Amino acid sequence: MMKFFFALVFMIPLSFLKKSFWLNQYVYFILVFLLFYNLSFNYLFLNVSYCFGVDLLTFVMILLSFWICSLMILASAGIYFKNYYYNLFLLIVLILLISLFLTFISMNLLVFYLFFEISLIPTLILIMGWGYQPERLQAGVYLLFYTLFASLPMMVSIFFFYKKFFTLDFFFFFIEVNSFLFYMCMNMVFLIKMPMYFVHLWLPKAHVEAPISGSMILAGVMLKLGGYGLMRLMSLFLTVGMKVNYIFIAISMMGGFLVSLICLRQSDMKALIAYSSVAHMGLVLSGIMTMNCWGMCGALVLMLAHGLCSSGLFCLANISYERLMSRSLYLNKGLLNVMPSMSLWWFLFTCCNMAAPPSLNLLGEIMLINSLMGWSSLCIIFMSLISFFSASYSLYLYSYTQHGKIYSGFYFFFTGFIREYLLLFLHWFPLNVLILSSEFFTMWI
C-alpha cells in the first residue's frame, strides 16, 4: 500500500499547479482504478509494509475514501470557477485523503489513533474556510472539541493498554479487557464520531455550515471512522460488551426513532439529511454493538451504503442551493417543473435513503434487522419505527422539494450540468450495483 501512499504524497506539488483542478480529479479516479487491482477477498492483512496493511474491511473503507474524495472535487467546481483558493482546497482535500488512507490501513492502534486525529484538522479547515455563514466558527469549534474531549482519554487508555498487554496490533486483539472505564475511554470517541444519539449535536451543526465538500467527506467517510474503530476494537470488549452494550443499543435505537421525528420537522434540507445520517448511523452502531456476525457485516454494508447515499443527497441539496441560494424547504419547491431530469435523481437517492430494493441500504437494513432481532425481539418495535420514519422523511424531502408550485421569487434558472449528472451517477451506480456482489462485504470477519 506504500505505492498509493507515495502516489498521494507526490500529488502535493500537483495541487499547487495553476488550473490543475480537473487534473487532480482525474488522478484521483486513476488511483481508484489502480486500487481495484489490489482487490482480494481475504480477511487477513495483505500488502503489509511498515505498520500498514490491508484486509477486506480496510479495502472497502479506503475505496470509499478515495471515491468520495474524488467526488468532492467534482462537486466543488464552484470553488474553481470562482477562483476561491482552489489550490489550497486541493491541498486540504489531499491531506485529508492521505490521513484517512493512513487511518484505515494502519494495523496498529496508536498509528490509527494518530491519523484519526490528523484527519480532524483538514476537515476543520475545510468547514471553516469554505463554509458559508459566520456560524461556521461555532460549528468548527463544536466539531473539534467534541472529538478531542473524548479522544484524549482514548490516548491515555491506549498507553495503558500497551503497558498492560505489550501490544497495540489489531492482529493480537483477542485479549479481553473486562473494565467498563476502559471500555468507555476507548469507545467514547468513536461513539461521538459515529455519532451516537446524545453526542450527535455537533453533526447537524457541522453539516449546515460546511461547504458541499465538507458535508460529503463528513457524511461519507468521517462518520465511518467511528464505525470502523468500533469494529476493530469490539473484539477487546467481548466480556464487558456483553454487560453494557445494551445501553448503547437502547440509546441508538431510541435515538434513531427520535431523530427520525426531528427530521420530519426540519425546514433546512442539509439539516434533514444530517439528522437522517444520525438515525442511520444509530442502526450501524447498534448492529456493531450486538457483536454478532449479521450485525458486523450489516454495519459495514450500511456504512458503505450510507456513505454513498447521504453524500449523494448532500450533492443534490447543494445543486439546488447553487441555483436558489437557499436550502430552505419552503423555497426549494416544485423543482420538478424546472429540472425534471434532476428530479429523477432526487427520486433515486431518496429511494435509496429509505432503503428501497436495489440499493445497498436495503441489504444493510435487512442484515441489521436480522442481527437486532436475533439479539432481542423487542428491538422490532424501534426497528420498524425507524424504517417507517426513514421512509417518511425521505418522502417528505422528495415531495417537498419536487412537487408543488414553484417559488415565484426567482426569475431565471439554469438546469443541471453534465458534471452534476456525472457526479450523481457516480454516487448512485456503486450504491445500486454493488449489491450484485454483496458477498464482498460479508467475508471480512
Next chain:
Amino acid sequence: MYYKFIFSSALILGTLISISSYSWFSMWMGLEVNLLSIIPMMASTKNMLSSEATLKYFVTQTMASTILLFTVIMMSIQLMYNLNMNSYLTLILNTTLFTKMGAAPFHFWFPEVMEGLSWINSLIMLTWQKVAPMILSMYFTLNLMYTSIIIIASMMISGIMGLNQTSLRKIMSYSSINHIGWMLSSILITETIWLYYFTIYLLISINITMILKTLNIFYLNQLFMSMNKSPLIKLMFTLNFMSLGGLPPFIGFLPKWLLIQSLVSKTLISISITMTLMTLMTLYFYMRLTFSTILLEMNEILFYSHPMPNNTFVWILNLTTIIGLAFSTLIFNFM
C-alpha cells in the same frame, strides 16, 4: 546597544552557573546573576510599561531568591542532624522555584511582566528564564502530592485566565503556564522527556515570537489584518498555535505523546487524563488565534499592505514545527 551583548552573555552564564553547580549557595548565586543581567535588558526608554514590568519582575524574583536562600540556610542547619529531604522546608524550596518559573498559583507576576516587554524579551522570559528553576527542581525529589496540585492549578488557571485575553503576550504567557504544568509533570518522572518537551516548546515559541516581532503584532485583532497577501503562509503560521496546543499532526504532539506514555507507564493515569482535558481549554484560545486564518476571507483590504515576513525563514521554521512529527524519529539518531 553594546551593553546588551554583555548582559545577554551574563544571562546565559547565570543560568549555566546555577544549573551546573553542586552547592545550593552557588545555585542561588547563579540565579541572582541571571536576574541582575536580565533587568537592564528589559528596561527600555521607548516604552513606559517596561519599567513597571522590570520592577515587578525584580521584586518577585528577588523575593523568591531570598526565600530560597533562607530555606537553604535553614536546611543546612537542619541537615546537620538528619538528612530528611521530605521536610516542610523542601516544600518551601519547591515553592520558591515554582515562583521563579511562574507556575500557578504563583504566576500572578508573569502575565503582567510579559505585557510590558518586547517580543525578544518575551521570548527570553518564556523560554530561557525557565531553564534554571526547572533544572534546579530536578535536583531534589519533588513531593508528588504538592507538585500534582501545582500542575493541576497551572492547567486550570492558565486555561481559564487565557480565555478572555486579547493581548498575544498574555496569551503566550498563559500558554506558557500551561506548558509549565506539563513540564513539571515530566520533571516528576523522566528528565529526558523534559529536554524534548522544552526543546520543542522553544522551537515553537521562537517561531511564533519571531514572526510576531517581524510583523509588529501585539494584539489579537492585528492578526486579522496581517499576512493577507498569502493565505498559505498565514495558515502555516497559525498552525503553530495548534502545534503549541498539541494537536497530532504537528510537532507539539510529540512531547505530549512521550510524556503521557511515560506517565501512564508510571500509573499516573488520573493526572494524565486531567492534564490532557485541561489542555483543551488552552486549545480553545489557540483556536481563537487561528480563526482569522482558517476563515479564509474575513476582510480583504487590498490597498493596505503590511510587511510580509521573510519567506525562506517562515517556510523553514514553520515546516519544522508543522510536519516535524513525521520526522521526529530522526532525533533518536543523534541521541
